[in-house]
């Protein structure tokens with residue numbers, strides 16, 4: 168028999184673990200919406216499970232998962248009705264917090280005077296439902312770049328300050344994932360709430376871990392019960408198994424010195440023969456933060472706007488300085504991306520720029536795999552060493 | 557306000573071998589036509605008005621490719637009359653779909669099509685404007701994107717640099733929030749080798765990019781072709797996908813001839 172709802176304290180403490188069923192999840196989504204959050208979570212869209220607006224449990228991709236390989240993503244049916252039984256998709260929290268295009272400024276000239284127009288609308292308050300350990304880690308990487316410091320971005324910060332994070336621990340990574348190597352998953356950290364989904368038995372239920380005051384507050388009127396220790400250990404077992412199932416690996420500490428010392432690796436030429444310089448890897452990467460600012464005026468010449476847009480180190484204009492582009496070859500652009508991501512990022516921001524989500528592998532239209540490139544650079548490096556000695 | 561800013565730009569629109577679609581983008585600017593008319597004097601635009609003023613022009617928009625000896629001469633005159641020469645569309649910038657003739661024996665076709673072939677005076681190739689005269693700005697596409705045209709005119713009007721990106725369609729596709737149809741659905745898409753500017757319309761509607769904006773900066777169609785072949789697409793289909801609106805522009809030309817994918 169389930170204990171009575173009233174048998175738990177009104178406000179659960181941070182660190183508490185409770186049990187929740189699907190109808191209670193519905194109430195949770197409702198509670199978020201009532202508090203003015205825009206709930207963003209997994210939805211089926213254009214052949215993928217992508218983050219989008221969620222208004223009810225029915226919007227979640229029940230019974231669907233994804234099969235991912237380099238340059239390939241396919242939806243697949245699951246044997247159960249799991250709502251969160253997939254790995255990372257084409258979008259990340261970056262799409263909502265560090266939006267792809269935003270007008271940062273507008274001005275108008277009337278009667279010889281110059282008017283600065285107010286920003287269009289207040290930033291939305293997002294509640295992210297179903298995000299993963301790697302997603303949250305990527306957000307923290309962006310925080311280090313975009314909040315405070317040299318590249319502080321008020322638009323990012325405004326969205327970020329307001330958001331609530333309801334993670335779901337990953338129990339079935341994709342073949343492209345390597346979060347264990349990067350220390351970011353499969354168990355999520357730094358959440359307000361974190362769910363483990365149990366969809367295999369007749370009881371479709373969740374373990375909910377409370378990670379913050381805000382998380383506890385949102386659970387206040389949701390009918391949950393104190394979780395059994397058995398449930399807690401089942402959750403650990405699931406994420407442990409997920410971690411062991413991961414097939415891709417990358418030595419993140421080794422990569423820092425390896426890439427620093429292999430500016431001249433012959434592997435850069437080899438990858439340049441396969442890379443399109445299309446920029447997809449940077450667009451999907453949840454940590455890539457580079458933007459360009461485009462100024463424009465309208466045809467009357469009386470109105471000006473400034474837009475911030477995602478940019479990429481794969482474009483020629485990105486490294487354009489007086490006289491031309493510094494990185495004119497595809498080789499130099501791929502090298503810049505990988506070396507920054509895995510090595511100089513650490514010098515610059517104190518952590519790796521990669522969280523092991525595997526998006527750049529899946530969504531590269533020709534399936535270039537950074538873990539393989541690093542391995543090949545390591546191989547070329549040891550071959551060169553042998554020759555030297 | 558300075559008198560310089562007040563002076564209207566004098567615009568000429570010139571047509572060569574083309575379908576008129578790109579010129580019509582100018583008329584298609586509905587919402588902005590009035591303010592456009594304040595900033596720009598449309599001095600020569602036979603498609604829209606019978607009033608035709610003589611040059612010189614501040615800007616010449618050139619549509620179409622060079623396919624006749626007469627046009628080859630005419631473009632020289634037009635170039636001399638335009639301070640800034642802008643090619644609009646795939647015909648003017650790449651030779652257009654009519655450049656398919658460049659791979660064939662034209663005389664034979666003329667003989668088959670026309671009753672009196674001797675009246676037909678044409679060149680054996682369809683070539684882009686830039687093969688004949690220096691071009692200042694290219695607006696790509698079949699047809700061009702009207703917003704890019706407006707952006708160009710607005711920029712010239714205040715003497716600023718126009719925002720005309722030369723990177724891939726993928727960049728626009730991702731910014732637009734599309735789920736990549738190449739990766740998620742296996743649809744062949746030329747976006748990773750094609751220049752942005754269209755706003756990634758085709759992928760947004762579930763169709764692979766046809767490459768109508770032509771090769772992007774450092775375009776690598778061969779890498780894309782090799783991948784499309786590995787995915788099981790027929791060699792002929794892959795080669796033909798590069799032989800459309802921009803067939804004559806390197807490096808699509810080579811790809812359509814099958815170089816590197818034999």
Ligand code: SF4
Nearest residue numbers: 452521522524525527
């Ligand atoms: S580099 Fe690739 S695997 Fe690493 S965080 Fe970016 S998209 Fe994910």
Ligand code: SF4
Nearest residue numbers: 442443445446448531
């Ligand atoms: S690695 Fe892949 S996604 Fe990135 S620029 Fe090269 S081809 Fe495009």
Ligand code: SF4
Nearest residue numbers: 726729736737745747
């Ligand atoms: S759908 Fe085409 S244009 Fe869009 S990201 Fe994929 S390959 Fe690039």
